[in-house]
Structure formats: structure tokens, C-alpha cells
Amino acid sequence: MNQTAIGSYIARKRREQNLTQEQLAQQLGVSNKTISKWENGKCMPDYSIIEPLCDALHVTLPELMDGEDAAEDGVRVYDDEQILDLLRCTQELERQKGVLCGFVLIVLGIASSALSRTTGGTDVQDFFSGILMGLSVVEILAGICVAGKTLLKQ
DSSP states (O other): OOHHHHHHHHHHHHHHTTOOHHHHHHHHTSOHHHHHHHHTTSSOOOHHHHHHHHHHHTOOHHHHHHTSOOOTTOOOOSOHHHHHHHHHHHHHHHHHHHHHHHHHHHHHHHHHHHHHHHOOSSHHHHHHHHHHHHHHHHHHHHHHHHHHHHHHTO
16 A cells, blocks of 8 residues: 555546545535545545545546556455455554553653652752653653544544
8 A cells, every 4th residue: 555656646636536635525425635645645545534535536446546547457356345454453553552552651751750750869869850850741741642643533
């Protein structure tokens, strides 16, 4: 799956159907900016929108995923359900990775905070203790942002 090839294919098929990005976006219930991101290869369509996209562009799912029209004598070794299930699982794993990264940052922030409390005494130690405390706050906030953004993206 080459995002750039798929995006170019979406753009080409949209033009063949004489559709603007806005018209295709209205048919699919997304924004024209989303269509633009797909066509520029910046992101992939969500698995829930793949089938309506294929219908709107009059292409098959394997053609869309390959980023090219199917050859007349081509043999398919997978079906549409397998492709959609794979896309769904991939997107779920990406979401879980984002949540995990957020929680790891939060745990690191808490650990840094605990470590900053153990150092201190001299001016240099107090300085490093303050830096650790500041880093812990930043890590915790970054972790909350990453985890929250990922969870809200559902």
C-alpha cells in the first residue's frame, strides 16, 4: 500500500468522474480538505469510508489499494473483507500506539517528578532538581495531550 500512489489514483479517478473535491467530499460526508489530504498522500481514508469511496469512484477495493486499474488477466488472492479487516486492525493498532505513547510519557513524568524530590542540598543539586521537576511537568502534559488526542480521534 503506497499512500502516494493511492492518493494519485483517487485524484485521477475523481477527475475521470468529473467530480470536484467538494462534490466527492459531500458524497462521502467528509471535508474537501480531507479529500485533498488523501490525494496528496498525507493520510489514508478511514476504513469505514473505503467502500463508499470505491462506489463513488467506480473502482474495486483491490484497485484502490493497489493505486492502479486491475489488469484483465490479474488474479486476486484476497477478498474485500480481508482488506477492510486489515485496514481496521491497522488503524486500531495505530490508535493503541498513540495511547500507549501518551501513558509512557505520563509514567516518565511521574518518575522524573519522584526523582527530582530525591536530589537536592547544594545549589547545583537544587538546580538539577528544578530541571527534573520542569521536565516531569512537561512529560505529564505531553502524555495527557497525546493520549487525549488519540482517544478523541475515535
